[in-house]
Amino acid sequence: MYNSKITGLGYYVPENVVTNDDLTQFMETSDEWIQERTGIKERRWIDPKTSDDSTSVMGAKAAKIAIERAGLTKDDIDFIVFATLSPELYFPGGGVQIQDLLDMPTIGALDVRNQCSGFIYAMSVADQFIKTGMYKNILVIGSENHSGGLEKSTRGRGVTVIFGDGAGAAVLSRSEEEGKGILSSHLHSEGKHAKELALIGPSTGRWVDTIIEENDPDDTSYYPYMNGQFVFKHAVVRFSEAIMEGLEANGLQKEDIDMLIPHQANLRIAQFIQKKFQLSDDKVYNNIMKYGNTTAASVIIALTEAWEKGKINDGDLVVLAAFGSGFTWGSVVIRW
Numbered sequence: 004m005y006n007s008k009i010t011g012l013g014y015y016v017p018e019n020v021v022t023n024d025d026l027t028q029f030m031e032t033s034d035e036w037i038q039e040r041t042g043i044k045e046r047r048w049i050d051p052k053t054s055d056d057s058t059s060v061m062g063a064k065a066a067k068i069a070i071e072r073a074g075l076t077k078d079d080i081d082f083i084v085f086a087t088l089s090p091e092l093y094f095p096g097g098g099v100q101i102q103d104l105l106d107m108p109t110i111g112a113l114d115v116r117n118q119c120s121g122f123i124y125a126m127s128v129a130d131q132f133i134k135t136g137m138y139k140n141i142l143v144i145g146s147e148n149h150s151g152g153l154e155k156s157t158r159g160r161g162v163t164v165i166f167g168d169g170a171g172a173a174v175l176s177r178s179e180e181e182g183k184g185i186l187s188s189h190l191h192s193e194g195k196h197a198k199e200l201a202l203i204g205p206s207t208g209r210w211v212d213t214i215i216e217e218n219d220p221d222d223t224s225y226y227p228y229m230n231g232q233f234v235f236k237h238a239v240v241r242f243s244e245a246i247m248e249g250l251e252a253n254g255l256q257k258e259d260i261d262m263l264i265p266h267q268a269n270l271r272i273a274q275f276i277q278k279k280f281q282l283s284d285d286k287v288y289n290n291i292m293k294y295g296n297t298t299a300a301s302v303i304i305a306l307t308e309a310w311e312k313g314k315i316n317d318g319d320l321v322v323l324a325a326f327g328s329g330f331t332w333g334s335v336v337i338r339w
Contacts, residue, residue: 007133008184009337010140011075011174012307013068015061016167016294019050026164031157037164042270046167046295048150057091059100061170062146065303066105070142073174077105080174081138083112084129086121086145086299088328089152090114093205101144118200119266119327120190121145121299122171126323126335127188129175139177145299146170152202154226162227165269167295171303183338189248190333196237199230200328238268238326239275245324245334246280253336259320260286261339262309266325267291267301276324288314298327315339 022045023034037043049056062085070077085098096114101107117124122145129141149166153159178184203224205211214225242265250257257280265273270291277287288309297304302323309315319339326332 004134005136006178006180006184007130007175008178008180009173010176011069011071011073012172012303012310013065013072014169014171014300014304014307015064015068016047016169016304017049017054017056017061019048019054020045021048023164026160029155030160030163032160032164040271041165042291043165043295044292047169049148049168056148056168058087058089058146058148058170059091059097059104061148061168062087062097062101062144062172063104065146065170065172066101066142066144069172069174073140073176075140075174077107079140080107080110080142082110082129082132082141084115084125084141084143085112086115086117086125087147088116088118088121088298089148097146101142117299117331118329119268119296119298119301120325120329120331120333122302123188123323123325123333123335124190124331126173126175126185127190127333130185130188133175133177141175142172143175144170144172145301145303147298147300149298152227154223158223159226161231162229165296167297169294169297169300169304171300171307173303173306186336186338187249187252188333188335189245189252190331191241191245192329192331194329196233196330197328198228199233199330200228202227235269235272237330238272241326241330241332242272242276242324243279245326245332246276246322249322249334249336255320255336257281260322261319262315262321263287264302264306264309264321264323265289266327267294267305268296268327285314
């Protein structure tokens with residue numbers, strides 16, 4: 004059986020910076036209120052007036068960087084795994100748009116809809132394809148355009164202040180080097196809590212004609228809903244479980260972690276996990292302060308930034324972990 008190794012990383016975020024003070028122009032909030040609860044100072048939102056960015060376009064931009072850094076060309080990629088909750092189209096998914104945007108051969112494209120844990124799931128899927136020998140180089144992307152679907156008002160501030168736009172990509176390649184690359188991945192779900200963090204409609208259960216017919220100004224079903232405290236309480240538990248599961252599966256201890264990349268859901272969650280595992284600041288990477296929560300893109304953007312800054316080196320033990328809507332959660336353990 005082969006091993007899967009990350010050979011290229013890249014990320015892209017829109018140029019448009021939206022600060023907490025900017026948000027006060029159209030909702031009742033404050034920089035102090037947002038930072039105290041989330042740790043976020045600013046985020047990137049696509050500006051439709053000045054940019055042609057979209058979920059797939061951003062994903063393609065990040066992918067080009069990752070492919071180049073892997074020393075490959077688009078024609079070397081055998082398969083695409085694309086994670087997002089915000090595709091341009093209800094169907095088809097964004098994976099095929101990546102294939103078109105990058106002018107790739109007619110390779111397969113798979114979409115993963117696991118929201119905040121989307122990139123963890125996508126990496127696990129790609130890992131299995133490579134380990135079995137089916138593919139040699141797989142492009143794994145996480146990309147989100149949240150700003151196009153947020154309720155930018157005081158009523159929606161509990162969700163809107165948190166989320167940002169952006170994309171990240173990794174090239175996962177076949178390797179025969181033992182003990183390097185992805186050591187294991189661990190995936191979980193608990194669907195009974197699905198509606199605690201969800202977007203109810205439009206959907207086949209509440210389609211556009213019903214929403215238009217009712218024409219209810221108080222209908223919020225087509226905006227994201229989050230039971231913040233409930234999600235927070237579950238997140239800190241599931242994050243810890245997923246990290247420990249990954250370590251124990253490989254006979255490792257928390258002291259062996261060289262870099263933890265948590266999903267950038269809330270800085271307070273990451274700080275809680277860091278304290279619980281007794282990790283120093285140089286062993287946990289957070290960038291939610293400047294990008295907000297970019298859902299399926301957050302782990303890969305943070306991983307790429309940490310690597311670019313020289314915080315991840317050959318032989319390091321890197322743990323990726325995420326929790327989010329579904330509820331779904333998981334971890335990936337990597338020996339760099």
